[in-house]
Amino acid sequence: MPSLKWRSLAVVCAVASAAASVLVATPAQADGPLRTHAAERGKFIGAALATGPLANETTYRNIAATEFNQVTAENAMKWDATEPNDNQYSFSGADQIVNFATQNNQQVHGHTLVWHSQTPGWVQGLNATNMRAAMNEHIATVVGRYANNATVVSWDVVNEVFNEDGTFRQSFWFNTLGQSFIADAFRAARAADPNARLCINDYNVEGINAKSTAMFNLVQSLRSQNVPVDCVGFQSHLAIQFGFPNDIQQNLQRFANLGVQVRITELDIRMQNPRNAQKDTTQAQYYTNVINACNAVTACAGVTIWGFTDRYSWIPDTFPSECCGLIYDNNYAQKPAYTAVHNALDGGTPSDTTPPTTPGTPTASNVT
Numbered sequence: 043m044p045s046l047k048w049r050s051l052a053v054v055c056a057v058a059s060a061a062a063s064v065l066v067a068t069p070a071q072a073d074g075p076l077r078t079h080a081a082e083r084g085k086f087i088g089a090a091l092a093t094g095p096l097a098n099e100t101t102y103r104n105i106a107a108t109e110f111n112q113v114t115a116e117n118a119m120k121w122d123a124t125e126p127n128d129n130q131y132s133f134s135g136a137d138q139i140v141n142f143a144t145q146n147n148q149q150v151h152g153h154t155l156v157w158h159s160q161t162p163g164w165v166q167g168l169n170a171t172n173m174r175a176a177m178n179e180h181i182a183t184v185v186g187r188y189a190n191n192a193t194v195v196s197w198d199v200v201n202e203v204f205n206e207d208g209t210f211r212q213s214f215w216f217n218t219l220g221q222s223f224i225a226d227a228f229r230a231a232r233a234a235d236p237n238a239r240l241c242i243n244d245y246n247v248e249g250i251n252a253k254s255t256a257m258f259n260l261v262q263s264l265r266s267q268n269v270p271v272d273c274v275g276f277q278s279h280l281a282i283q284f285g286f287p288n289d290i291q292q293n294l295q296r297f298a299n300l301g302v303q304v305r306i307t308e309l310d311i312r313m314q315n316p317r318n319a320q321k322d323t324t325q326a327q328y329y330t331n332v333i334n335a336c337n338a339v340t341a342c343a344g345v346t347i348w349g350f351t352d353r354y355s356w357i358p359d360t361f362p363s364e365c366c367g368l369i370y371d372n373n374y375a376q377k378p379a380y381t382a383v384h385n386a387l388d389g390g391t392p393s394d395t396t397p398p399t400t401p402g403t404p405t406a407s408n409v410t
């Protein structure tokens with residue numbers, strides 16, 4: 043069934059056929075929220091959410107609910123949040139995010155199961171046998187908790203396993219277990235939820251380079267061994283002073299050709315202080331470019347922005363001389379980047395011929 047937008051256009055064109063050569067039809071949803079336009083393309087547009095403002099700020103909650111049809115927990119599903127002590131689980135923050143998403147017909151992407159960062163010291167000090175057991179048990183428990191919850195459709199199973207030169211990061215995981223921890227983690231996740239889409243996620247892999255090629259080779263190798271890797275996440279923490287990875291579409295497509303889903307998982311586009319109009323324009327163009335790349339690749343499921351308001355962003359904490367990577371400013375005003383995302387989702391003809399899905403009504407059965 044054609045979407046509302048295209049049926050409306052057909053009516054407009056029929057009525058105005060005499061003037062068809064000069065008619066510029068206005069899309070029916072021109073002023074709609076981002077999620078409406080993404081859904082018309084069969085894509086998601088998401089945001090990473092933080093539990094504090096979600097509990098405490100009405101404006102934050104309203105924008106998160108209205109504009110996005112997908113959610114990632116910025117921190118609440120990480121190991122230090124979910125299992126701070128051995129076999130002592132805490133799901134209050136994770137459940138808060140999942141319940142919010144359920145109430146607002148949004149999908150949740152679980153982030154993240156096995157990472158070198160934000161993992162408690164008790165895990166890092168284990169010997170190989172115990173570390174492997176702890177990893178498998180953690181995955182079974184965390185993924186298992188949401189296995190029958192239709193809101194949680196996918197997981198970042200392993201995060202950031204590569205160095206920039208494409209060698210494996212010398213993390214405590216790698217140093218203790220060797221690269222086999224990666225395949226083991228995916229198998230444990232598949233066992234815990236056979237219907238969840240399982241992703242490997244990293245940064246600086248948006249363009250074609252040594253790191254993304256190492257990722258490509260690993261995914262190809264794992265899949266040839268029947269390791270259940272379904273998806274590759276491209277974090278996309280970009281910065282305008284570093285230039286845009288202009289081969290991003292080509293890179294997404296080469297991964298798609300392996301048979302995996304691709305997704306932009308943590309998009310933000312920072313700039314050096316101070317923010318100004320010219321930098322905002324460049325930033326908006328970068329946002330356009332990323333959305334266009336995902337639009338152009340059928341296997342690209344969607345784009346998650348790493349937050350949505352500059353009021354709550356990891357950027358100033360992590361990159362002290364940089365700021366302002368998101369699509370709303372500190373006071374929840376929409377920036378040029380918001381308009382860019384809106385128009386890239388709304389404009390033009392969808393290249394993706396997948397029928398539009400009803401926004402935010404994921405079921406576990408349609409995600410494999």
Ligand code: XIL
Nearest residue numbers: 116117153154201245277308355356
């Ligand atoms: C960041 C969060 O945004 C911060 O709040 C936290 O203090 C550190 O982690 N790659 C990832 C994310 O996979 O989990 C990170 O999130 C950003 C980099």
